[in-house]
Amino acid sequence: MSEPQTTSGVADDAAAEVPWLSTAEQRAWRQFLEGTMRLNDVLHRDLERDCGLSLAEYEVLVRLSEAPGRALRMSVLAASLAHSRSRATHTVRRMSERGLVQRVACPGDGRGVNCVMTEEGFALLVASAPAHVRSVRRHLVDRLTAQEFLTLGACLDKVAQACRAGAEP
Amino acid sequence: MSEPQTTSGVADDAAAEVPWLSTAEQRAWRQFLEGTMRLNDVLHRDLERDCGLSLAEYEVLVRLSEAPGRALRMSVLAASLAHSRSRATHTVRRMSERGLVQRVACPGDGRGVNCVMTEEGFALLVASAPAHVRSVRRHLVDRLTAQEFLTLGACLDKVAQACRAGAEP
DNA sequence: CGGGATTACTATAACCTTCAACTATTCACT
DNA sequence: AGTGAATAGTTGAAGGTTATAGTAATCCCG
Structure with a gap:
């Protein structure tokens, strides 16, 4: 990311091997890092405050709302969220405890679990979307x-x- | 972010009030979300695997390496990282337990604490930077x-x- | 058919971040 | 000086994520 400032020249050996970032690139990289971090933060906070949902939970609801039958297998859901399966399991467990989704055995494959959106979950998504879209517009x-x-x-x-x-x- | 798919028209009322995202905008937004998430993931994993550092810890070392005397007050460090003070405290505590930084009282302000990079911390940054830069180049x-x-x-x-x-x- | 490899998912624990409450110091003002 | 407000930082608990290892069902192929 950034070259350690040094008066000893100790980092120069490394710099000789690695194509370092130019000053302009370095600035762009830091701007990118800070921008994505702050954006994520503020969107998360807005959504939590206005709707009582984390960004991850909102994404789950969106994916389910678009799926046929508002249901998705855990592995498909996890892949579509770019989350680990473990993370998806935890998130869905918490959401099911709140009644936003339900977990039902996958017909035809005894290993699989289908995650189905409840009416309550759908209603919360519908109620939350406007504020979230506003937030995304406003900040990005x-x-x-x-x-x-x-x-x-x-x-x-x-x-x-x-x-x-x-x-x- | 995305309009809930509905056959009942229940979301249309909300859509009437909120300027929704166009199809192209929605695609861009999701690409942005997935891209930043995956990039963050892979950079974090690379750094952890190659150097035993989290992205946050690496950033701390970079900031300190650029500061005069390789020292920064906790609040300045936190602000420059765009982290909460609490997060900075925890991160620095863990790093000081590993000997990468040291905490010393702030001369002139009894409330303040200076975080100072140790030689060991600087050496680890120098050793880690090439791999990390390579990773940033390769993925971004x-x-x-x-x-x-x-x-x-x-x-x-x-x-x-x-x-x-x-x-x- | 049957046994090993693969796939799907979950459980536990370690780790990190956030939040709220707390201590200590300094500042502002009279 | 003295008091209230603001600033600096830490702490501990709660919550989320990751990593690792575990269980169960299915697939593959002889």
Whole structure:
């Protein structure tokens, strides 16, 4: 990320082997880090305050709302959220304790578990979406031109694909 | 973020009040979410595996390495990391238990605490930086054109500024 | 059919972050 | 000086995430 400031030159050997980041790149990288962190923070806080949902829980509800029968297998849900299966299990357990989703055995595959959205869960999503969209607009979309925002999406999509692929050069 | 799919039209009332996201915007938003999440994940994992450091700990070392005397007051450190003071306290405590930093009373202000990098901490940063930079390049920088990357930084900087300001329109 | 490999998911514990409450010090003002 | 407000930082508990190991069902293929 950033070259350790040193008067001893001890870091220069490393710099010789690794293509370091230019000053401009370094600034861009830090801006990226801080921006994504702060955005995540504020969206999470808004959603928690206004709707009593974490970002992760909201995402679960969105995915389920779009699935046929408002149901998704745990593994599919986890993959679609880019979460570990373990994380999905915990999140869904907490949500089911609140009555937002239900877990039912997967017909046809005894190993599988289907996560189904309850009416209550759907109602909460419907009630929460406007405030959340407003928040996303206010903190992200409205800060950029339409073109910038779409470019942002395209860039991060390339990154996501590389990460998914394991990111060999 | 995304309009709940509904056949009942129950969400349309909300949509009437809130400027929803267009299909293209929605795609961009999800790409952004997934990309930042996966990038964060893979960078964290790489750093942890190669160097035994979390991203947060690495950032602490970077900030300290750039500070005069390789020391920073806790509150300055926390602000510069965009972390809560509490989080900074915990992180620094763990790092000091490993001998990477030291906490010393702040001369001139009895309330303050200075966090000072040890030689060991500096050595670990120097040893870790090359692998981390490689990781950032591989997963982010090299996936984009130079122009795209700088634009990315500029966009997230606008977002960060808005978040810092409290984001009134 | 049957036994090993694979897949699907869960449980436990360790770790990190957040939150709220708390102590100590300094500042502002009379 | 003296008191109330603000600042600096820590603490401990609660909650979420990750890692690891475990159980159960299915698949594969001889």
